[in-house]
Amino acid sequence: MTGARTLHDSGSEQIETLLRAALEKHPPAVAGLGEMMRYSLEGGGKRVRPRLVLMVAGMLGAGQDAMPVVKQLTAAIEIVHSYSLVHDDLPSMDDDRYRRGRLSCHARFGEAEAVLTGDALLNLAMETLFAACREAAPGRREAALAAAAEMARAAGAGGMVAGQILDIHGRPDIDVEDLKRLQRLKTGALIRASCLAPALFLEAAPEVLEALGDYAAALGLGFQIRDDILDATGDAAVLGKSTGKDARDRKASFVTVLGLEAARRELAAEVRAAETACDRLLACGLDPSELRAFVHELAARDH
Amino acid sequence: MTGARTLHDSGSEQIETLLRAALEKHPPAVAGLGEMMRYSLEGGGKRVRPRLVLMVAGMLGAGQDAMPVVKQLTAAIEIVHSYSLVHDDLPSMDDDRYRRGRLSCHARFGEAEAVLTGDALLNLAMETLFAACREAAPGRREAALAAAAEMARAAGAGGMVAGQILDIHGRPDIDVEDLKRLQRLKTGALIRASCLAPALFLEAAPEVLEALGDYAAALGLGFQIRDDILDATGDAAVLGKSTGKDARDRKASFVTVLGLEAARRELAAEVRAAETACDRLLACGLDPSELRAFVHELAARDH
Numbered sequence: 001m002t003g004a005r006t007l008h009d010s011g012s013e014q015i016e017t018l019l020r021a022a023l024e025k026h027p028p029a030v031a032g033l034g035e036m037m038r039y040s041l042e043g044g045g046k047r048v049r050p051r052l053v054l055m056v057a058g059m060l061g062a063g064q065d066a067m068p069v070v071k072q073l074t075a076a077i078e079i080v081h082s083y084s085l086v087h088d089d090l091p092s093m094d095d096d097r098y099r100r101g102r103l104s105c106h107a108r109f110g111e112a113e114a115v116l117t118g119d120a121l122l123n124l125a126m127e128t129l130f131a132a133c134r135e136a137a138p139g140r141r142e143a144a145l146a147a148a149a150e151m152a153r154a155a156g157a158g159g160m161v162a163g164q165i166l167d168i169h170g171r172p173d174i175d176v177e178d179l180k181r182l183q184r185l186k187t188g189a190l191i192r193a194s195c196l197a198p199a200l201f202l203e204a205a206p207e208v209l210e211a212l213g214d215y216a217a218a219l220g221l222g223f224q225i226r227d228d229i230l231d232a233t234g235d236a237a238v239l240g241k242s243t244g245k246d247a248r249d250r251k252a253s254f255v256t257v258l259g260l261e262a263a264r265r266e267l268a269a270e271v272r273a274a275e276t277a278c279d280r281l282l283a284c285g286l287d288p289s290e291l292r293a294f295v296h297e298l299a300a301r302d303h
Numbered sequence: 304m305t306g307a308r309t310l311h312d313s314g315s316e317q318i319e320t321l322l323r324a325a326l327e328k329h330p331p332a333v334a335g336l337g338e339m340m341r342y343s344l345e346g347g348g349k350r351v352r353p354r355l356v357l358m359v360a361g362m363l364g365a366g367q368d369a370m371p372v373v374k375q376l377t378a379a380i381e382i383v384h385s386y387s388l389v390h391d392d393l394p395s396m397d398d399d400r401y402r403r404g405r406l407s408c409h410a411r412f413g414e415a416e417a418v419l420t421g422d423a424l425l426n427l428a429m430e431t432l433f434a435a436c437r438e439a440a441p442g443r444r445e446a447a448l449a450a451a452a453e454m455a456r457a458a459g460a461g462g463m464v465a466g467q468i469l470d471i472h473g474r475p476d477i478d479v480e481d482l483k484r485l486q487r488l489k490t491g492a493l494i495r496a497s498c499l500a501p502a503l504f505l506e507a508a509p510e511v512l513e514a515l516g517d518y519a520a521a522l523g524l525g526f527q528i529r530d531d532i533l534d535a536t537g538d539a540a541v542l543g544k545s546t547g548k549d550a551r552d553r554k555a556s557f558v559t560v561l562g563l564e565a566a567r568r569e570l571a572a573e574v575r576a577a578e579t580a581c582d583r584l585l586a587c588g589l590d591p592s593e594l595r596a597f598v599h600e601l602a603a604r605d606h
Binding site (some may be wrong): 026027028029030032035037083087090091092093110111112113115116118119120122123124126127129130131133134138141142145146147148149152153155156157158161164165166168169185193207212 | 329330331332333335336337340357386390393394395413414415416419421422423425426427429430432433434436437439441444445448449451452455456460461464465466467468469471472488498523583
């Protein structure tokens with residue numbers, strides 16, 4: 001576990017640096033906007049998506065020449081995630097005044113400002129992806145574009161935003177299959193893109209892409225089920241956000257739909273599915289030990 | 304004038320087709336989201352930005368091989384503009400219930416839905432730009448990426464969104480130079496990108512890019528001044544939106560800051576500046592007659 005802990009810490013520090021670098025590379029024309037964007041990018045979080053990008057790139061042996069693109073893919077996916085949190089927290093959406101233990105963007109800066117900060121962050125993510133493609137070596141530009149397009153698709157109406165629409169229109173009596181579909185879009189699409197985009201850029205073999213897709217699907221659902229279990233059973237102080245929200249807001253979660261015990265069994269099944277996908281990566285001659293450790297870390301987390 | 308009128312009409316029809324094509328190419332995973340996106344893209348408008356893309360590409364002699372990329376640049380810039388209108392109209396922003404003579408997106412579908420529809424449209428614009436770059440011939444891919452990056456930069460915190468931040472924080476006692484800076488970002492950046500992106504893609508000479516930049520700057524300011532004059536003097540029925548808003552909302556406009564007569568003089572000066580830029584394009588061996596007619600059309604419009 002020492003290795004995993006070190007990975008987590010050094011990865012996190014590197015990710016903060018990459019986020020700052022993306023913002024500095026595409027500077028806002030108004031200082032106040034930059035401050036709001038920085039505020040929304042900081043504040044920690046588990047950095048699940050960028051850590052996946054770095055782990056997959058590491059597993060696939062990304063060389064020094066590939067790293068400038070990989071780093072920008074890493075920053076871009078977390079910037080997309082950050083924008084989605086800023087908009088999710090808005091009064092017209094989830095109406096959350098707190099995020100990661102401090103004021104959410106609109107509670108801190110105002111509602112119109114939070115709408116625009118989210119817009120600016122989504123745009124920054126895309127500018128970062130275009131910069132990555134422009135900086136790719138000519139022979140790698142097509143692969144960089146494939147990676148960037150995968151991230152862009154996952155972020156939009158074909159992925160995350162569609163999941164958010166299903167979520168705001170969700171009824172508490174949704175069945176588990178519809179809930180899975182919702183979560184595959186809302187959180188699954190970006191997690192899948194985090195695994196696939198670096199592999200597309202590094203031109204991984206089809207069977208590697210397929211195993212990574214299956215790993216991401218299992219990790220994404222497992223991550224969400226764990227989130228729902230923590231909402232029902234967790235400690236608000238440790239989580240840095242309020243708990244019991246799903247039941248209170250009559251929002252469907254894996255716990256409200258399945259009950260706590262079945263949700264735990266479902267989580268265990270997803271962990272096993274992720275393990276199986278890791279076995280397939282191993283059979284491809286790759287070392288999936290970081291990905292394997294990560295799924296256990298996320299399944300066992302208390303925040 | 305018959306030629307210009309035909310250009311306008313056929314151009315408009317082509318633009319509606321391109322917008323529909325972009326949405327069909329990147330289909331939303333949830334039908335309701337597609338409906339809201341379509342609603343926000345339809346409803347006319349002057350289509351200033353996509354018409355500029357097509358006019359510049361035409362002037363530069365874009366061939367059949369270049370048109371797939373040009374068409375996607377055309378759609379992308381209008382999709383960015385459409386998303387910005389959806390978010391601008393939100394209750395926390397300008398709080399407009401009507402747009403182009405019908406209900407604005409949030410008035411029609413709800414506020415959370417409008418936030419997400421705007422997000423999905425911005426994302427769609429970027430997906431369209433990535434598709435354009437991927438479909439560019441390998442030898443033109445670098446130029447396509449330069450064009451796409453120019454549009455992305457203009458849309459974000461280095462352009463339009465920064466202008467919107469200045470706008471919501473604007474005081475009615477702003478001076479004319481600050482108002483120009485605000486407008487150069489808020490409306491000018493996208494108009495500039497509409498002129499520069501096709502020229503970057505078609506690898507125009509530096510002096511052509513410079514003249515186009517100056518044309519766009521003059522057109523953008525002239526367009527905004529005309530908007531402000533129409534807000535003060537126009538017919539709400541013809542405009543399809545309420546008038547006298549700037550004074551009522553104590554919002555700075557060229558009319559509230561300069562007075563009506565000085566605003567008209569400023570408009571005439573911008574028209575002359577655009578004409579001068581057209582003269583320089585002519586001296587480069589190009590035919591800027593459409594761009595010239597366009598600036599007069601926009602300066603004289605009654606809606």
